[in-house]
Amino acid sequence: MDGNNPVAIFGIYNAGSSVLGELRYVLSKAVGHDSCELCDLTHGWNPFGRRDWKGACDSSSLRIELIHRNEATQSQLRAAGPLPAFIIEQSGQWKSLMHKEEISKYKKQPKDLLDELSLRLRSFQT
Secondary structure, eight states, rough: SSEEEEEEEEEEEOSSSSSSHHEEEEEEHHSOOOOOOOHHHTTTTOTTTHHHHHHHHHOOOOOOEEHHHHHHHHHHHHHHOOSEEEEEEETTTEEEEHHHHHTTTTTTHHHHHHHHHHHHHHHHOO
């Protein structure tokens, strides 16, 4: 991300940030009890991250900050709704940009997801 856009879009994972939280998520996902569409998009089973996600981010002007649910504030979580989600702060208030069901439509299309987030961000800024 090149930093041309000063507004940060926060993506909130439906997983905890601790080692135990990550292990819990992986085990739960493996047996089909839990999912995080954002985790699938950014990492899949690769702990270092998916190349297509990194490439899409590198070619985008968006400023994306990814956090885990236990790193989010209560106001961020309220705005997000069901996780995962993308949110922005506008005039001191957190607003939802994209929710879980919408993120799932972009499963293997990170560039398309970032293009859609860019469009939505523009509509908030006008």
